[in-house]
Amino acid sequence: MAAHEQYTHGHHESVLRSHTWRTAENSAAYLLPHLSAGMSLLDVGAGPGTITVDLARRLAPGRVVGLDAAEEIVDQANALARDQGVDTVEFVTGDAYHLPFDDDTFDVVHAHQVLQHLADPVDALREFRRVVKPGGIVAARDVDYGATVFSPELPGLVAWLDLYHEVARSNAGDPDAGRSLKAWALAAGFDDVQTTASTWCFASDAERDWWGNSWADRVIESAFGARALEIGAATRFELEAIRSAWLEWVDAPSGVFAFPHFEIIARG
Secondary structure (H helix, E strand, O other), X not given: OXXXXXXXXXXXXXXXXXXXXXXXXXXXXXXXXXXXXOOOEEEEOOOOOHHHHHHHXXXXXXXXEEEEOXXXXXXXXXXXXXXXXXXXXXXXXXXXXXXXXXOOOEXXXXXXXXXXXXXXXXXXXXXXXXXXXXXXXXXXXXXXXXXOEEEOOOHHHHHHHHHHHHHHHHOOOOOOHHHHHXXXXXXXXXXXXXXXXXXXXXXXXXXXXXXXXXXXXXXXXXXXXXXXXXXXXXXXXXXXXXXXXXXXXHOOOOOEEEEEEEEEEEEO
């Protein structure tokens, strides 16, 4: 693992506002047809746990484990499971490159928006493959920032997209990871890789308000903005201009934003 690898977004409230919106249906629909009650599942990079808890409901009484590197987020996810009365899931702190499980432990390993943040996604996929039972699957979904489309094409949003690429790469990540998922899985030793694509689209007034205001705050207040300043990729003035562009997009009745993702179901 590269010494400078770090999570681009951090865990500011503006980030968690987005992450807690995620469910199995809006973030893992490609995986659902492959699941059945009683299966065991490991969710790597589970974050605040909303997808994981949702999957646990579907797999009960199967064992579900959510793993994340951030202890405070693991605590939040365990609290969510308790509050929602889902007792077949637990959340633990761990490292995607060194999973604390024996070989052939889980029927499914799932990772949503994880591989894009890793310096060595192939190595992580090999580790996922190690803990999957024979005949099991590894499922991953990652965005492809390079294929993002938005309108109106405000200069501040164009600057945001360029800046995001620069910041993510400074953290040893790949912001265009989606398009590489199949190649990475093959390199990790999988011989059967099904690939699909899906898109998050934000267009209604409510969707623009939620997505745009989230990013307006993230640009200034999250680890993304702090890293941009640290590496000299943007000034405070430039970050404020990007924030203003997001707010302008929120107020544009014609505003749309499409966030494409690739997905893999890998076996073998």
